[in-house]
Amino acid sequence: MRVYRYVVVVAAITGLLSGCTGDDEPQAGPSPVVTSAASGDAGEPSDLLPITEGPAAAGAAWPDGLTAKLVAVERVPNSWGADVPKSMAIVRVTVEVRNGTGDVLPMESGIRRTTLLHGGVRVEAEAEAGYSYHDPAEARRKSLSEDGGTRIPVGKTLRFVESSTVPVGSLGELTLALRLPAVDGERETFYLTGVQGMLKTVR
Known part of the structure; x- marks a missing residue:
């Protein structure tokens, strides 16, 4: 809409x-x-720019051919974050971006591309980076953030992971704002609604 x-x-x-x-x-x-x-x-x-939004299960699409979908939305253990109280929950999102444009898309390292919003008035959640792990298997399981790469060739995909802390009482209404780069100019933010419907608990 x-x-x-x-x-x-x-x-x-x-x-x-x-x-x-x-x-x-x-x-x-x-x-x-x-x-x-x-x-x-x-x-x-x-x-x-106009506000563009749609259901999380359908993913996001822009006029130039760029698309993005939520691969996973997970509530992970608080111990994977830094001093996260019991009143808060860590929500980890995995996003897959497909470059259907005619140009290589730059994905600058260290730039946060999502903002998790909670409640009817869409309050911004706090970013949660988590820890670094030496063991690759443990890193894959517990990592709360992952860049995934610095560019997406034409016709290729890239996955990245970002995490946020949300009040436990606000997990019933989640929206994800996607802010992906463009080759030229400014790309519209796409809001994925009903993210709580995809939420799974990881133990």
Whole structure:
């Protein structure tokens, strides 16, 4: 579903309501004030990109051919994170991106590409990086983050892993914001809704 934020135009014409001057000429009111729905700054129309969202099970798609899907959404043990209290839960997401564009897509290392949101007002969860492990098998099982690579060739896929901490009481309503790079310009954020429906518990 595509929702657009519209610019609100507020025109206040006070001169016509307050009467006439001594010359019986109506006073000109002030010029209309244009307020951006995003910033509230007068005189600046909103230039935000439209918000694009869809169900988590269906994945995300952009007009240039880039697609992404949630491979896994897991609640993992709190002990895999750093000092995570019992009131919080670690949610680990694995995302697979397919480059259906006509260009190699750069994936800069160390840049977080997802934000987990919880509750009806979509509060941002805290990122959780976890620990490093020497044993490859243990790292594969317990790792809370993984870049997956720095580029996606045309027609190829890349998987990455990121994790967040969410209040246990908010696990019933989760949304994932995907912010993937573009070759040129700015790519729209895609919001995957109903992420809690894919949540599995890992022990």
